[in-house]
Amino acid sequence: MADHPIAFPDELLEQVRVLPDLPGVYRYLAEDGTVLYVGKAISLRKRVGSYFQKSDQSPRIRLMLGQVVRLETTVVRSEAEALLLENNLIKALSPRYNILFRDDKSYPYLMLSGHAFPRLAYYRGALDRRHQYFGPYPNGYVVKESIQLLQKVFRLRTCEDTVYANRSRPCLLHQIKRCTAPCVDLISEDDYRADVTRAVRFLQGKTTELLQELETRMQECATAWRFEEAAVLRDQIAALARAQEQQVVESRGSELDADILACVISGGVLCVNLAMVRGGRHVGDKNLFPAHAEGYDAAEALAAFIAQHYLERTVPPVLFCQPEPADSGVLAATLSEQAARKVYLNSNPNGERRVWLEMAEKNARLAIRQRQSATATQQGRLQALIEALDLPEEAQRIECFDISHTMGEATVASCVVYDRLDIQPKEYRRYNIATLKGGEAPRDDAISPGDDYAAMRQVLLRRYSKIAAGEGLVPDLILIDGGKGQLAQAEAVMAEIGLAGPVLVGVAKGETRKAGLEQLILEGSHATVRLPASHPALHLIQQVRDEAHRFAITGHRARRAKARLASTLEDIPGVGPKRRQKLLTRFGGLQGVRAASVADLMQVDGINAALAEAIYAALHG
Incomplete structure (x- = not known):
């Protein structure tokens, strides 16, 4: 092979040399076993070999190749099969150098x-x-x-x-x-x-x-x-x-089902606008901003979106695309095979269809401008917070904790994460806090009902003991929703586990609990700082704190409702653990049991007419 400025391991080069001339999927792995990139190929030998023969690779590819130490391949029967496997692996592994559209929710x-x-x-x-x-x-x-x-x-x-x-x-x-x-x-x-x-x-x-x-x-x-x-x-x-x-778009005299896709790159931001037409009527659109989009052009990104979005999902007969996706022929053939009917990818429509594409492109550009504006606002808020609390200039990651319960019942702690200038819902965590109950044997991790200090200590220990052991990212700032007592617990936990990196700040509500009157309590001295209500740093703190409160109270309400209905079932004579489990399984949960009629309840194995009447009466009494 030709000389290359990157020094590849000999074992890796030997792997590349003996690859077969067959279709398949390849995976580049880093030294720690992390999958860096997943790709497909008509010929594994030619496609993978090209990475190691070219000297004019893009910065993204060069950066990736510099970390590759091992290669894994899977041979398949066709390029279409390779496309399916590639996207399954991308969704499962989230490789750092694959563009990834985080659109994993099912559509309604x-x-x-x-x-x-x-x-x-x-x-x-x-x-x-x-x-x-x-x-x-x-x-x-x-x-x-x-x-x-x-x-x-x-x-x-x-x-x-x-x-x-x-x-x-x-x-x-x-x-x-x-x-x-x-x-x-x-x-x-x-x-x-x-x-x-x-x-x-x-x-x-x-x-x-x-x-x-x-x-x-x-x-x-x-x-x-x-x-x-x-x-x-x-x-x-x-x-x-x-x-x-009220229809914004209508196809005259048509019952067309179609999706309109426009991919735009502007100012370093990539956006795909997806608009849906059903029965000839425009039923709405959404904008998607992928992760790891650096170095991809619009055609490659749109091809990746189509594969990740439609494979294993309902696809309409026509996709109007701007620009034409890369590998459009393979995509169309694979989608047609999946749908058991012809699926067309049209990148050069006429008449009103062209107007649809132009509208989608304008919406994508508008979404990019709005996102850039929001990012600029978040950057300003973060910079103001760095200055107000004297944080390191590179500070980015904030974690915030809140405790929610009702008179000590169903205590739930929440941890929300702000990073990369936005909240990160996929990194949120909830923690159920065990409380002592009369007549029960005490548990090692159980706390007294309503003890917010002990609850805060427990959740911080559970989260940061793992992070101190190297199982997660260390935040730059930890916000504690509470006063000096909760902050003192956080300080004690950090000292106990030896985690000295994060800055700790308590966020206490004002005298009237009115937004804008919050007091910030600094670690160590416990001095209080009150920022002006219009201060951008306070706005960021409020945003993260309110999200932690919302996330905690949502979890608390769900846990409380489940516990109360479960305890109701437990109190019904004749309904033991096995019957209770059968009821919950049959009706899909506690609310389903409550909605069931006596006749429905009798359909469950082990529930006779008398017991069904008793259950119905207990849940509706």
Whole structure:
């Protein structure tokens, strides 16, 4: 091989030399075993060999190659199979030098169930062939807004099956004209099915055709002097017309399902705008900013997004792309095989489709400008905090702790992380704090109910003992939500475990607990500092502290609700651990048990009629 300025280990070069001329996936590993990069190739020998033969590599590639000590490969049957494996490994391993779109949440759907009287519902998760789905949609707000519209126009039921099966009279939704009350037979199955069919046609984009049909029926009802029916149809027509007017984008005379993708790089920031068109109607968009995007061009980034986003996920028939993605032929073939129908990647559309792409590109550029503005604001706040607390100039990482409980019940501690000029939700942690209870044997880690000092000590020990042992990142600043007592506990913990790096600051609420009156308590001297309410450093502290409080109280409420309902089940004679576990498994959790009817409860193995009645009475008494 040609001379190269990077000195590669001989074992690595030998691995490269004997690679097969076959399609596959390769992984570059660092000395500690960390996967640095995952790639695919039609020919492993040619693709991997090119890294070690070229001397004009980009800075990103040169930096990566300087850390590579070992190579792993997996041979597959085709390039399409390599694409699938590559993206599975990228998602699983998050390699430092692969662009990574952190879009791992499932997208929401609008669902019409397969019952005789179908239920209209918001849905996330795996699709079931028994039901009918519309979407996916870019966010939950769009789905919920669509459900509200369909309730107003077609008055379909949205209640859970357990509620529907046990109604004896119409609910409030019927009274406010949002449901036709099929639960108590106020509408026939045929009439309800007709409403469902109209709702489906609306969701499929056949709004104009549907409006014409409704107008015809309204005229017929008016002519026959059925004025109440005509009034209902008039309201449906008005609601549908308003919905049609509100559409930002509409494909004239089309029922097209498509996604519009535009990738833009500006000022060193890369953004992909994803807009969704369903039934010819624009249903919303979202902007995605990937990690590790340095050194990628727009075509490579868009190809990576398409692979990571659509493989193993529903894909529409057409993707309109700007620019044309790298490896577009392989992507189209792989997506077509996955969808069992032809999927097109169109980078040069005409007419309104071109307008859609231009709109997506403008939205991506706007999102970049907004992100740059927000980043500048965060940089200013962080710099002000560094100056106000005399932190090191390179300080970046802040961790904040809060304790939440109700009269000592279900104590939960939260740790939130601010790093890289933004909050980092994936790095948040919650800690359940055990408390002493009467009649129970004491636990080593249990504290007295309501002892905030002991709770703070426990959570700090649990988190920073591991970090002191090298299992995590050491923060530059630790914020403790509390007064001098909580700060003293933090100081004692740091001294005990020998972690001297982080600066400790207590954040005490003001005299009236009003925002802007917070006092900062400095470690060591415990001197208090009050920054002006308009100070950017205080704004950053408030942002992180409020997030810690939100995260703690959310966890506390969930734990408290679970404990209270679980204790209710435990108090029911005849419901032991095995039956309790069967109930929770059958109904998907505690709330499901509460929503279940007596007949539903009797379906659980070991629950007879008398016990089902007792359980129902205990949970609804």
